[in-house]
Amino acid sequence: SQQGxxxxxxxxxxxxxxxxxxxxxxxxxxxxxWYRQNSGRGLVxxxxxxxxxxxxxxxxxxxxxxxxxxxxSLLITASxxxxxxxxxxxxxxxxxxxxxxxxxxxxxxxx
Amino acid sequence: xxxxxxxxxxxxxxxxxxxxFRCDPISEHNRLYWYRQTLGxxxxxxxxxxxxxxxxxxxxxxxxxxxxxxxGSFSTLxxxxxxxxxxAMYLCASSLLAGSxxxxxxxxxxxxxx
Numbered sequence: 001s002q003q004g005x006x007x008x009x010x011x012x013x014x015x016x017x018x019x020x021x022x023x024x025x026x027x028x029x030x031x032x033x034w035y036r037q038n039s040g041r042g043l044v045x046x047x048x049x050x051x052x053x054x055x056x057x058x059x060x061x062x063x064x065x066x067x068x069x070x071x072x073s074l075l076i077t078a079s080x081x082x083x084x085x086x087x088x089x090x091x092x093x094x095x096x097x098x099x100x101x102x103x104x105x106x107x108x109x110x111x
Numbered sequence: 112x113x114x115x116x117x118x119x120x121x122x123x124x125x126x127x128x129x130x131x132f133r134c135d136p137i138s139e140h141n142r143l144y145w146y147r148q149t150l151g152x153x154x155x156x157x158x159x160x161x162x163x164x165x166x167x168x169x170x171x172x173x174x175x176x177x178x179x180x181x182x183g184s185f186s187t188l189x190x191x192x193x194x195x196x197x198x199a200m201y202l203c204a205s206s207l208l209a210g211s212x213x214x215x216x217x218x219x220x221x222x223x224x225x
């Protein structure tokens with residue numbers, strides 16, 4: 001079963017604009033991670049935020065976590081055409097080391 | 112390149128045939144995971160190993176599926192008597208035993224069952 005649900009399912013923006021993607025989950029977590037997947041390829045880890053953190057930055061990425069609302073958001077600033085990909089949130093409960101992924105968000109960045 | 116590698120990248124097989132996929136994790140990683148991903152969905156957990164021990168199997172993993180990780184290095188995933196519903200991308204990932212929970216994914220093996 002998939003715990004995380006991303007919103008929106010698809011997002012199309014112009015290069016240079018910011019992209020915001022949201023993720024909601026159902027159970028308590030140890031951490032939440034965001035991954036990127038280019039078409040037909042493997043997943044690449046972007047950023048991890050622990051349950052006791054509220055905000056984290058990495059380059060053009062900013063992720064927030066609200067454990068009271070069981071939600072997270074990923075902001076990509078100054079988007080580039082190369083950011084075009086599917087983005088997945090994944091939750092880790094610590095119970096058995098597996099990640100539970102959402103269905104993903106398809107981001108298209110128009111040059 | 113010292114990332115996770117998977118072989119083959121693509122496999123087309125006829126229904127009823129057996130297939131085997133291989134995954135080579137990052138060498139110092141103790142944990143190895145298998146996921147299955149169908150079109151438009153996120154990866155779904157199948158099973159994971161800590162060193163050579165298989166610690167958990169998803170209910171998605173029917174008795175036609177078996178995975179091994181001899182000597183705690185590479186792993187194989189075998190599907191016996193393949194069905195059309197087995198068509199998917201099979202992803203392998205590895206991670207360190209302790210500390211980081213980040214998983215490093217391979218490029219995947221795309222299976223098509225005709």
